[in-house]
Amino acid sequence: MFPLLFKLSDKKLLFIGGGNVAKRKLLSILNQSSPEVTIISKELHPDIKKLLSSNKITWINSNFKEELLKEKYYFAFICTDDKELNRKAALILKKLGTPVNICDNKELSDFFMPAVISQDDITISVSTKGKSPAFAKQLKEVISKTLKGLK
Ligand SMILES: C[C@@]1(CC(=O)O)C2=NC(=C\c3[nH]c(c(CCC(=O)O)c3CC(=O)O)Cc3[nH]c(c(CC(=O)O)c3CCC(=O)O)/C=C3\N/C(=C\2)[C@@H](CCC(=O)O)[C@]3(C)CC(=O)O)/[C@H]1CCC(=O)O
Numbered sequence: 001m002f003p004l005l006f007k008l009s010d011k012k013l014l015f016i017g018g019g020n021v022a023k024r025k026l027l028s029i030l031n032q033s034s035p036e037v038t039i040i041s042k043e044l045h046p047d048i049k050k051l052l053s054s055n056k057i058t059w060i061n062s063n064f065k066e067e068l069l070k071e072k073y074y075f076a077f078i079c080t081d082d083k084e085l086n087r088k089a090a091l092i093l094k095k096l097g098t099p100v101n102i103c104d105n106k107e108l109s110d111f112f113m114p115a116v117i118s119q120d121d122i123t124i125s126v127s128t129k130g131k132s133p134a135f136a137k138q139l140k141e142v143i144s145k146t147l148k149g150l151k
């Protein structure tokens, strides 16, 4: 796996599922950039609902169906709690040429979300190649403190 920095502002991103995991990933992305986001989900986390008026976020209040994919997405984040649905949706999006990140399927994912430290012009991302996301988070906190101490 190779880390890259993507310019996501104004890119079309798709989220399938709008629960805790979607919220975490979305907030992490919105912290760094300003993409156009479409969320397909029957339910939406209250913290995401709060963003609907102030951000470029469209909520499609429905379970996932292939017919809902009317646009080409730059990246898709598949985060429902239905493992089989996640797999099926990922295969559809991959066929359409969209790279996917799946919350419960490392093997099928085209990319992972790292833990991100961003201070001024410095960006550091931490990954454990998917082995231990909790450790990535811990390491992020240690690096963040060290970086602050250097200033
Ligand atoms: C870094 C971070 C970024 C983010 O997502 O924002 C991130 N996970 C975070 C937190 C976190 N995730 C989990 C816990 C609960 C504790 C635990 O079990 O460890 C916590 C801790 C918490 O929530 O506090 C559980 C979990 N995670 C994955 C699975 C499925 C699996 O392993 O198959 C399961 C089990 C699900 C289950 O079955 O229950 C999978 C992935 N999680 C990744 C990223 C990718 C690999 C990153 C890497 O290479 O290290 C990858 C592969 C895919 C992806 O999601 O991109 C973010 C820290 C944010 C921050 O603080 O900065």
Ligand SMILES: NC(=O)c1ccc[n+]([C@@H]2O[C@H](COP(=O)([O-])OP(=O)(O)OC[C@H]3O[C@@H](n4cnc5c(N)ncnc54)[C@H](O)[C@@H]3O)[C@@H](O)[C@H]2O)c1
Pocket (backbone or CB within 6 Å): 016, 017, 018, 019, 020, 021, 022, 040, 041, 042, 043, 044, 045, 062, 063, 064, 079, 080, 081, 082, 085, 102, 103, 104, 133
């Ligand atoms: N990648 C990670 O970091 C990580 C961390 C914890 C858990 N997980 C995995 O992620 C899954 C989701 O966790 P969560 O805490 O976000 O769950 P959650 O219950 O908070 O959210 C699930 C979301 O999926 C939506 N959904 C369910 N079926 C759907 C369908 N057919 N079409 C569209 N949307 C649908 C629901 O409406 C809800 O918004 C867990 O089952 C677990 O396997 C991954």
